[in-house]
Each structure stands twice: as structure tokens, then as C-alpha cells.
Amino acid sequence: MTEIEIDLHGIDEKDMSKYAHLKKEREKIIKDASGNPISTHFPLNEMAMKLHPRVQYVKVAEVIHENQDTKSFILVPDTEKGTKALAFFKAGQYISLEVPIENGVYHRPYSLSSSPKDALENKYKITIKKFPHGRVSNYFFDFVQVGDSFSISAPTGTFTYERLRDAQHIIAIVGGSGITPIMSMAEAICDGTLENVFMTILYGAKTEEDILFKERLNEIVSKTSKIKVEYVLSEEKNENYLHGFIRKDLIDQYVEEENSFFLCGPVPMYSYLNEVLKEYNIAKKYIRHGLFKSELDDINYEEYLLTVFTNNKKFTIPCYGNMTLLDAMEKNGVIALSKCHVGECGFCRSKIISGKVKTFVGSNRLKDKSYNYIHPCASYPESDIVLKLPK
Ligand code: FES
Numbered sequence: 418m419t420e421i422e423i424d425l426h427g428i429d430e431k432d433m434s435k436y437a438h439l440k441k442e443r444e445k446i447i448k449d450a451s452g453n454p455i456s457t458h459f460p461l462n463e464m465a466m467k468l469h470p471r472v473q474y475v476k477v478a479e480v481i482h483e484n485q486d487t488k489s490f491i492l493v494p495d496t497e498k499g500t501k502a503l504a505f506f507k508a509g510q511y512i513s514l515e516v517p518i519e520n521g522v523y524h525r526p527y528s529l530s531s532s533p534k535d536a537l538e539n540k541y542k543i544t545i546k547k548f549p550h551g552r553v554s555n556y557f558f559d560f561v562q563v564g565d566s567f568s569i570s571a572p573t574g575t576f577t578y579e580r581l582r583d584a585q586h587i588i589a590i591v592g593g594s595g596i597t598p599i600m601s602m603a604e605a606i607c608d609g610t611l612e613n614v615f616m617t618i619l620y621g622a623k624t625e626e627d628i629l630f631k632e633r634l635n636e637i638v639s640k641t642s643k644i645k646v647e648y649v650l651s652e653e654k655n656e657n658y659l660h661g662f663i664r665k666d667l668i669d670q671y672v673e674e675e676n677s678f679f680l681c682g683p684v685p686m687y688s689y690l691n692e693v694l695k696e697y698n699i700a701k702k703y704i705r706h707g708l709f710k711s712e713l714d715d716i717n718y719e720e721y722l723l724t725v726f727t728n729n730k731k732f733t734i735p736c737y738g739n740m741t742l743l744d745a746m747e748k749n750g751v752i753a754l755s756k757c758h759v760g761e762c763g764f765c766r767s768k769i770i771s772g773k774v775k776t777f778v779g780s781n782r783l784k785d786k787s788y789n790y791i792h793p794c795a796s797y798p799e800s801d802i803v804l805k806l807p808k
Pocket of ligand 1: 755757758759760761762763764765766792793794795
């Protein structure tokens, strides 16, 4: 143990008398003060509000038909509703979009596929692929037009490059529409927003038609040597592309001494790649996963009752074993806080008063479990449920 000597020499009670005049000075300052309220406007607070607005109102300025089942939407501020400028973001982040459809109000996370630089010109791009039972994705694909207005969250999410944590070389392994956050990173590397970063994209798609942003990716590759792209088609043999799935022998060709892996695609792709990446013996911090929703092994189609307490109101609605509690609430117009929809952001965290749920592995922190907190976006009912939403 090290002893620290403090020099108390010369300090005694009498010395305090040296400060007696301060009391009088203080009293004078208080007496002479104007009585106006103290300003609460600080440049730092204003900057924080610009970067993290609670809500942003946007309008669709352009719809781009990407392929047979995917469209991109250019969003700009809806100034009539009070949004003057869009918040800046980090490449790889997403926004949560609020969409009223029939009696429900749905929130869905969509990755920004444009460069963060575009946000400075008040433009976001999101890219939405329609899925067979995707209520919001189908609605967007079939009905949303130029001029439609929505509210969205501030950009959020941790699927981003961090200089202090990540290696200089990124290996992005993506499947299908999982390219969207990686596209934003590619744009950011190309325009210099992300400096001194190199990226190899291994992009798996079913057919050539399913490759999103192919022309733009090829253009970026021709502009900068910092980005390489390999396309792998699983359902089409085409001499211009590799055929099959993204396997270890392909990854081996691009692995450098230090790499950060950014994975984004369907759940089976993650299961395979998580096993493959173990063989490289790399620290966990170098492996990042995009948002994904785990699927349950055994689906139960039972009907249950979900009782929700929120803002001094009580709702009782039907809920099925194959739908999350959040999906049931959204479908029935019960407004619940949410952002990521996959048990990651913690925004929907609610207290379960009674009942039994099945949750995705990893979506429930241990402490939450012991205090009966769950994430309704990642919880399926196994009985009638009573739930209390956060204020
Ligand atoms: S919405 Fe993010 S954890 Fe539920």
C-alpha cells in the first residue's frame, strides 16, 4: 500500500476568516440579480436535440424501383409538420418508421442505405423488400407514393464502424436485402465520411435480378480501391458471378491480419457464419450482426388474451402463439414504445404481471428476468398475459 502524505501545514480554523468577505459579495450578487429566469438554452443542448430528435416528420420525395420486390424511398423533412432538417447518422444505423394501417399503428426498423453525407442535404434513403406476410413492407411496396408523410425516430443502432474498436479492414458478409446498411458504409467510405477504412463485400443473392444496388456498387468499386465486391448467386448459374453460398474458402481469400466482420442477412446465414468465424479465433468485438429476428423452432397457433395497462388505460386484445406481444398490440392499435423490433434496443421493455412467454435467446437480460421484465417485440405468449407498458 502506498501512503500519501497531505501537507496540512498552515491550514487551521483561523484561515477560514480570510473567506468571510465572500458571504457579503454573494449576498450583493443575489440582491443585484435581475430576477429573470436563468437561460435553459445552451448550444450543446441544441446540438443534442438536432442529433437525437424524439421524432422527425418526413415526406417521400422519390420512389425508386430497385427490382421485382424491392423499392427505395427518398425521405426529406416534412417542414409543414415542423421538421426543418434531418438528423445526422452513422453509416449502418436504422430509423424506426411509424405506419398507420387500417386500425393498427406499426413501427418497423429500416436501415438507411444512403451516405450520412446525404443527411446534411436533408435526404435519407431507405430500401424496403416486400415479404409474403410483411404487413408494413407490402403496404410500402404497393401503396406508398411521392408526397406521403410519416413520422420516424432519430437514427439509432450499433451496427456501425467504430475506429477505436474495429480493424481497418471490414469483411461485410451479406445476404439479400441485408446489403442496405453495408451500402451506406460503402457510400461513406467512397465519399470520405469514413476515412482510412477498407471493405470487402461478399454479397449472396438468389439470382442476378436479386442483387440490389449492383450498378452503384460497381461504380464505387471503379472509383475507389478501398472497396471490393464479390457476388455469389445461389439459384442461378451465370459465368459473371460465383455460384453457391458464401463459404469459408471464399472468406479465406480476403481475410487479412486484422478484420472486423459485419454480417447482415437471413437467420440461417448467421447460424452458419457464426460457426465458421469461430475457426478464425477472433475476439467477439470484431464480429457485428445487423438486426435480425430469430425464429421460434416450434410454432404454436393457440389464441390467448393479452391485457395491457398503459397510461391509466386497460386494453384486452387477442394474441396468438405465433405472433409477438408487440405485433398483437400494433395490430389492435395499442400504442407501445418500440424501435428495433428484435429485442435489441430495450425500448419496449415492459413488466409482465402474469402469464408465460417464450422469448428469443439473448433478448432478455438476466436481471430483467428476475424482476419480471420482458421485451414484447421478442416475446411470444404461451398463456393469457397481463402486461404493464413503460410510461
Ligand atoms: S423494440 Fe427494441 S427491444 Fe423491443
